[in-house]
Amino acid sequence: MAGIRSAAPPILLVYLLAGWTKSLEILPSPDPEEKAVGDSVMLRCQFTLDGRDIGPLDIEWSRTPPDPTASQIIIIDYSGDRVYETSVEDMKGRVHFSSVDPKNGDASINITRLRSTDAGMYHCKVKKSPGSRTRPMKLDVSMKPSPPTCLVDGTQEIGKDAVLKCLSVGTPPITYFWTKEGSSHMLPSTAIADVSAGTLKVRNASMDNSGVYKCTAKNRVGSSECFIRLAVSSSSNNGGKIAGAIIGVLLALLLIAVIIWFILRRKKKKTTYEKEEPFEIREDVPAPKSRVSTARSYTVDSQRSSLGSMSPSNMEAYKTHYDRLAIDENERPPAHSPTLTPSFKVAAPSLSRMGAVPVMIPAQHRDGSIV
Template identity: 80%
Template sequence: MERSAVLLLWVVMLYPVAEWTWGLQILPGPESEDKAVGDSVRMDCRFTLGKEDVGPLDIEWSRTPPDPTASQIIIIDYSGDRVYETRVEDMKGRLYFSAMDPKNGDASINITRLRSSDAGMYHCKVKKSPGSKSKPMKLDVSMKPSPPTCYVDGSQEVGKDAVMKCSSQGTPPIIYTWTKQGASHFLPSTAVADVSLGTLKLKNASLEYSGDYKCVARNRVGSSECVVKFSVSSSSNKGGKIAGAIIGVLLALLLIGVIIWFILRRKKKTTYEKEQPFEIREDVPAPKSRVSTARSYTVDSQRSSLGSMSPSNMEPYKSHYDRLATDDLERPPAHSPNLTPSYKVAVPSLNRMGAVPVMIPAQHRDGSIV
């Protein structure tokens, strides 16, 4: 009885070992991956089958997002000797099985052009009747440090304190390391570096501190670097630089003044030329006057022109006026050839009627008044 009990106990203890040795098993492999944005990753999931595993083979990959409230989703699967492409929109074209035929024992997958949204817990589940196995795997997707910005903050004179700063963007934590370029990469003895803030303080700077300093920003997925030039100068050199800068500014102002003066002078000259009157030619003959006759003058206008003359002054011209008046009354108007006066009035009769003699200015044939 005791031998039978011991034998039965050994059978019970060895049964799990036999099942692990002969049944479906997922082989050990990496359980986490830490990659940078834009990189590629291989999620390992290799398995072995036993003689008793005779059912259809199913492989299923699922992902649990970093958000604990989000539900697990299937991203790719293999069933019935066929691969079903991912139904996740942001992973299309970037997710596929590593092996051409996963049923040969390799259910690993590849993800290319990683994004921050790809981070999370992944589960590889292999099923083949009568058993099934699964394996979890964690994927972290980080952003490597961007090219940092380096500059000197503070004075660069002998005996003064200076601070060099280095700043980069990326997934924390970011570690900053400073080195001096040249034969020796050692920093000056008075230098104090802060690996988390990216600063390098140089106390009581001397001329030997001058040179190029390199800053390397590094996190768990990558690194970037920059170089800053540190030039220590004496006060006299600084004064010379200031004087040179002032002279340069004065020369620039002088040149600007000359240009403005030239523009104003040219503008004034152009305005003067535009304001000059046109030349008047004196050799052009004056236009001829229109022919007019003594008849065009009315009696009122004649009287107004001769109003200043008294009857005594008109006596010498009386005979001349009488003759002109008689001729005008007897002669028909030039502009009315068809009208003939029906009667004539003599000069003595006009005198008796109270007519006032009017002097008519002499005229040339062309009508101009003499």
Template identity: 55%
Template sequence: MELSIARVCSVLLSLFTGLVSGLEITSTAPTSLEKASGQSVKLDCQFSLASEDSGPLDIEWSLSSSDNQKEDKVVIFYSGDRAYVDYYPPMKGRVHFNAADPKNGDASINLMGLQSSDSGTYQCKVKKAPGIRSRKMLLIVMVKPSKPRCYAEGPTQEGKDIVLRCLSNEGTSPLEYIWKKTSGNKLLPASAGFDSLGGTVNVRNASASASGTYSCTVSNRVGSEECILHLNVTPPPNTAGIIAGAIIAVLLILLIIAIILFCCCRARHRKKYEKEICNEIREDVPPPKSRVSTARSFTVGSQRSSLGSMSPSNLHEYALKPQYDKIPSSEEYERPPSHAPLPPPTTAKVAGPNLSRMGGIPVMIPAQNRDGSIV
């Protein structure tokens, strides 16, 4: 009996509450939305009023904080027949009410230029005393993949392993990569291993048939981008020819260096030899003629003065003097050593007493040097 009375009381209470508050949220739009960055989104919040809801109308949109310890952030609100649209600085100029006058039952808002930081749970709260209703929606802002970069890693030669890589720097995970060959038989090489999450194609023991044009498409739930790669698999290089060419080049360089060093040494030796020849003093160079003429004039005068003091008896002794007491002429100086005149035959000297006995007068002749000067 008591249980039935309690049930009746609860039903009456619910009916009384419904009669007192006629405010209801009538939106049927999805409560979870996924949008790409840069796009716009409408957060729907439709409501209806009853005659009993006679208080002032207040509409508040808030962004729930991921940290339960922090308060929710009010984005935009309507109160006293006035809309406050620039209340939240990060969304300033990007959020506004969908209707010019929200009190007619449309509390929806439009959010433009979406950013990844706009992701979160939004709550629409409508208050008109005595009624209060709210609605929550989850908004996920996804970043579209950026244009990927395609490139080949490793030597693109026959018989080598080649890795084709595709990389997108931006984009909300999960990202999916798809490689295709757009030229030739349009089939990936049979030895290729494909990784759709990492965006790589590993071509083992590549052959010339792997050459061609490839495309890589990266995508997620909000968009896709593509890049093109031109692959050219070349034959392996002629290693023996390269080595032979390198050896010949080295030998030519060494030969050129040796020739340069030889020329430098020869030029240096020739310069040194010419310098020694210039500094050499030759012994067969005759003295200057002016000195010879001066010596001749001096000695001739001396001889004349000596002859003037001699008597006729002394002339014979003077004539018998050796030839080295005479001053050689310039012709004798210029004559080569091989044509030098032989010395005159020696004659016996006459002693002083014998010269007096023969009637001669001894005369002293001053001593002279080889060049004719008197000592």
């Protein structure tokens, strides 16, 4: 009996400790679904307390870095009725407690504007002496498909195969689905779709296959769409389009050639006009050497003009008289008589027989200027 009594206190102590450790519990909840970049997510962590939990309440959220050898990073903390935000640079301002007062049993957090680097393992740890519980959860962050690019590869002629292509970028795997816009949204019976490559091949295309086709790129976190028009036509129509394009190009080249020819012609005409333009040369009238009377000037100039019109054979007969007249004119001081009569005159008939030509002498003013 003594042995039984001695064993009772240790068993009771074990039961008491077991009751204390089970008083703090974190309720089970599923892991969050895979999220896309830019979305928001709630990481659930709800717990229950018992009257035997008398210590201060501490809630700590941490994230396991990609490097398994590195220690966990605390992203948010609640202690002493106060929230301490994360010091992790790439998560500042994006992590918050879902509840205004986490001590009421809700330690869940929200992460906004998700990034691909937010993916990983997260740990919710709740402590209230003498109990402590930790719940891990995994967060997957993926990139949804980008708006795909749709195009028609190859020819669109009747009787030939038309190939439609669709390409998008995102977290694999990405699957592609083709539909034809219209009442039925059914693809042609001769169409073959490749969901992984994103191609749609319409064999032996006909005019009925023409229309608008839609491609939907989808992965686990989202989807995107694009549209493309298939216009199946005969080869003759295509030839007409090609001929029209060639004619248009030739007309454009001809217009350019005409413009260039007009510019060169105008430039050449301008250059020719500049070469043919005469240059005006002006010669100043020399001043008179001396003042002579009108009569002397008329007589002397008349004789000189008459002599200048004679032939060289007739000049010898009058050379002596001409020299004497010039000497008398230079040696005689200037006179102011109104009329000077030369000592020798030649009659007009004689001058005509000698071959002289009558010349009209313009009238002169007293100071020698021409009137």
